[in-house]
Amino acid sequence: MxxxxxxxxxxxxxxxxxxxxxxxxxxxxxxxxxxxxxxxxxxxxxxxxxxxxxxxxxxxxxxxxxxxxxxxxxxxxxxxxxxxxxGPVKIGSWQTIKNYQYVSVFHQPTVDGNYVFEVNLWYDNNKHFELYEEDNYKEAFLIGFELSEQLNIDLLDATEPNNFKWVNKEEWKAKIASGVIN
Structure with missing residues (x-):
């Protein structure tokens, strides 16, 4: 890890x-x-x-x-x-996270009618932190999967409205190993 x-x-x-x-x-x-x-x-x-x-x-x-x-x-x-x-200027400060709960990947509609996929880290029961935004489902999902693996927490696929499901990470590991990710 x-x-x-x-x-x-x-x-x-x-x-x-x-x-x-x-x-x-x-x-x-x-x-x-x-x-x-x-x-x-x-x-x-x-x-x-x-x-x-x-x-x-x-x-x-x-x-x-x-x-x-x-x-x-x-x-x-x-x-x-x-x-x-x-440019070369970096702005940001460290924040402490307690009680990691899960990582979620969901899609958010944009003004022009397209969707952007967001990866969030949920912690302390109802707090979340937006980690990543991508218009490509596969890339966003792989980021969420990798982070959930590193933190050893669950991954929630919330890309379909009102049809949230917990991801079977063993199946995803097999898909990644075989190179077949859809």
Whole structure:
């Protein structure tokens, strides 16, 4: 059993990096212009704040093109850390989990009518932590299965509304070993 597990989103496509760099560069120039032309008066301060608006918008778009999420799970010490990456900057803190109960995989409808599959870790009777989101059922289910194996807890297949079922993990081990997963 691994003592530390990392569940991570796919890296951003390479074409998004130059776009993010462009937005961050625009934000830098806007900020420098706002600071260069600053006036020490109430009117000057209000003008400075108005000039910061496009800077904040540019930074927001830049973050949107670079943000990724990963979950670090420390099984030995019974804790997890959701981490958000914006380029080289990582933001996140450790949280303790007590009483692991089960892992669930379910589908969530999106605004455009498609579905995204979510993997949740349930603990302390009714608390859950969202670990992973994927539009591919097989990938989401394999992540949930692997985590349930590492934690030695049950796996719930909740992908069909009102038809939740506990997964027979021995059958899944056989399917994985044979390479036939549907």
């Amino acid at each position: 691994k003592s530390k597990t990392i569940i991570s989103e796919s890296p951003r496509p390479i074409w998004q990096m130059p776009i993010a760099a462009l937005f961050f560069t625009m934000a830098t120039f806007i900020l420098l212009f706002a600071l260069y032309d600053i006036q020490l008066s109430e009117k000057g301060f209000i003008l400075f704040l108005h000039r910061l608006e496009p800077c904040i918008i540019s930074v927001s778009f830049g973050i949107g093109f670079t943000l990724t999420k990963s979950i670090h799970i420390d099984i030995e010490n019974s804790r997890f850390r959701p981490t958000y990456h914006i």
